[in-house]
Amino acid sequence: MEKQRILIVDDDANIAELISLYLVKECFATEIAENGHDAIQKVESFAPHLILLDIMLPDMDGYEVCAEVRKRHDTPIIMLSAKGETLDKVLGFKIGADDYIVKPFDSNEMVARVRAVLKRSAPPIEIKTQDALGTDHQGEYVEYDELLVNLTNYIVIFEGKQIEMPPKELELLYFIAKRPNQVFTRDQLLDQLWDYEYAGDSRTVDVHIKRLREKLIGEEHNWSITTVWGKGYKFEVR
Numbered sequence: 001m002e003k004q005r006i007l008i009v010d011d012d013a014n015i016a017e018l019i020s021l022y023l024v025k026e027c028f029a030t031e032i033a034e035n036g037h038d039a040i041q042k043v044e045s046f047a048p049h050l051i052l053l054d055i056m057l058p059d060m061d062g063y064e065v066c067a068e069v070r071k072r073h074d075t076p077i078i079m080l081s082a083k084g085e086t087l088d089k090v091l092g093f094k095i096g097a098d099d100y101i102v103k104p105f106d107s108n109e110m111v112a113r114v115r116a117v118l119k120r121s122a123p124p125i126e127i128k129t130q131d132a133l134g135t136d137h138q139g140e141y142v143e144y145d146e147l148l149v150n151l152t153n154y155i156v157i158f159e160g161k162q163i164e165m166p167p168k169e170l171e172l173l174y175f176i177a178k179r180p181n182q183v184f185t186r187d188q189l190l191d192q193l194w195d196y197e198y199a200g201d202s203r204t205v206d207v208h209i210k211r212l213r214e215k216l217i218g219e220e221h222n223w224s225i226t227t228v229w230g231k232g233y234k235f236e237v238r
Contacts, residue, residue, distance in 0.1 A: 007048035036060035
């Protein structure tokens with residue numbers, strides 16, 4: 001079985017080698033990039049299944065690297081940083097990061113997060129769009145007017161088209177759509193959908209909701225993702 005490839009981007013050689021050691025011990029294949037430009041090149045040549053990306057780099061910061069990678073790839077990205085401020089984390093999620101680990105971190109926690117993100121980002125089982133829209137639905141899914149969210153295959157069909165959606169966005173959409181008209185606070189959604197607590201990071205939920213709304217703009221339907229002021233969000237079905 002082919003080993004999953006992890007690209008480690010960190011200008012501190014000692015930290016990068018230590019992370020690589022832990023991951024190789026867990027049967028991953030690794031490669032190290034010491035700066036942002038090197039990282040972008042190795043995304044193409046190494047084709048990693050996941051990127052561990054330090055924010056503080058000598059040429060371009062991790063946010064810039066993340067944004068550049070996102071222009072061409074959906075490769076899962078875990079940001080690494082000594083910064084623990086909420087705004088730093090929200091910025092990382094906003095530009096497409098899948099997780100955020102604050103240094104110093106426990107090696108077991110790092111490996112667990114890598115596995116969790118890889119599991120969420122596993123390629124969906126390929127099915128034809130017409131099969132997803134037909135009567136032969138399979139696995140865990142919810143369906144509304146012009147919307148089908150299949151959690152088993154990680155597929156979203158909206159107005160007859162398959163919508164590209166990162167795993168966490170899809171999981172959030174499925175979670176609220178499966179419970180129509182139920183109001184969830186931001187903290188409840190964080191507890192239910194994120195593998196680790198992000199204390200005080202409720203704005204992470206706002207970012208993901210905003211992305212969902214942007215991707216589900218279309219004709220009038222009998223459902224919507226609604227803000228309940230002072231409370232949170234709900235998948236409203238009229």
